[in-house]
Amino acid sequence: MKSSRGAEELRPSSVRKRESMLAAAQEQFLAHGYEAVTMDSIARASGVAKQTLYSHFGGKEALFLELVGSQTRAASERVLGEPPALPRDADARAVLAPILEQQLETVLSPGLLALRRLVIGLLPQFPDLARELHQHGPQRAMDALAEVLRRLDEAGALRIPDPATAASQLNWLVMGEPVNRAMLLGDDEALPGTDAATQVARALDVFLAAYGVDS
Numbered sequence: 001m002k003s004s005r006g007a008e009e010l011r012p013s014s015v016r017k018r019e020s021m022l023a024a025a026q027e028q029f030l031a032h033g034y035e036a037v038t039m040d041s042i043a044r045a046s047g048v049a050k051q052t053l054y055s056h057f058g059g060k061e062a063l064f065l066e067l068v069g070s071q072t073r074a075a076s077e078r079v080l081g082e083p084p085a086l087p088r089d090a091d092a093r094a095v096l097a098p099i100l101e102q103q104l105e106t107v108l109s110p111g112l113l114a115l116r117r118l119v120i121g122l123l124p125q126f127p128d129l130a131r132e133l134h135q136h137g138p139q140r141a142m143d144a145l146a147e148v149l150r151r152l153d154e155a156g157a158l159r160i161p162d163p164a165t166a167a168s169q170l171n172w173l174v175m176g177e178p179v180n181r182a183m184l185l186g187d188d189e190a191l192p193g194t195d196a197a198t199q200v201a202r203a204l205d206v207f208l209a210a211y212g213v214d215s
Contacts, residue, residue: 019110034064078106088156099145
């Protein structure tokens with residue numbers, strides 16, 4: 001199997017063409033499932049010759065792997081940036097709430113949920129892909145959150161003896177129920193009767209009761 005060429009090696013026009021092919025592939029995979037989709041159907045949907053598709057990705061499996069990887073990386077980049085430098089009087093809730101709200105909204109985006117469902121269904125066929133999805137998705141988010149918590153501890157805004165454990169706890173206080181509901185009951189059931197801001201506020205109530213400096 002040929003390896004996919006990275007977009008960073010391509011001219012701008014080729015990058016746009018590549019992105020168009022990935023978008024068409026995503027639409028095909030999510031609509032019809034991995035097995036039913038062919039390189040012919042993706043080529044038709046993206047309006048390119050099949051040979052062009054092969055020259056960029058090498059084959060259907062490599063294209064699928066690149067699609068999942070690129071979508072996961074893009075979602076992470078939308079949420080995760082350089083942790084903020086915090087003053088000694090930093091307010092933990094004010095720092096954490098916008099980060100967590102953006103993360104929750106990104107995780108619950110329909111395209112990402114659909115891709116996650118597809119990958120889970122293909123776990124026996126692509127175990128390494130599911131591991132990569134976890135590593136560059138939830139695990140990367142928790143690592144970044146742990147760094148924010150470490151800085152909040154240094155600033156005296158929280159008491160965090162173990163940032164990694166605290167980040168995992170906070171992540172699942174925010175994400176656990178909405179993600180489970182979305183995955184099992186459908187996208188519209190993720191936050192019934194509430195919104196991301198309220199979900200995050202309730203999770204922070206519990207978290208700050210345990211780790212706040214006044215707790």
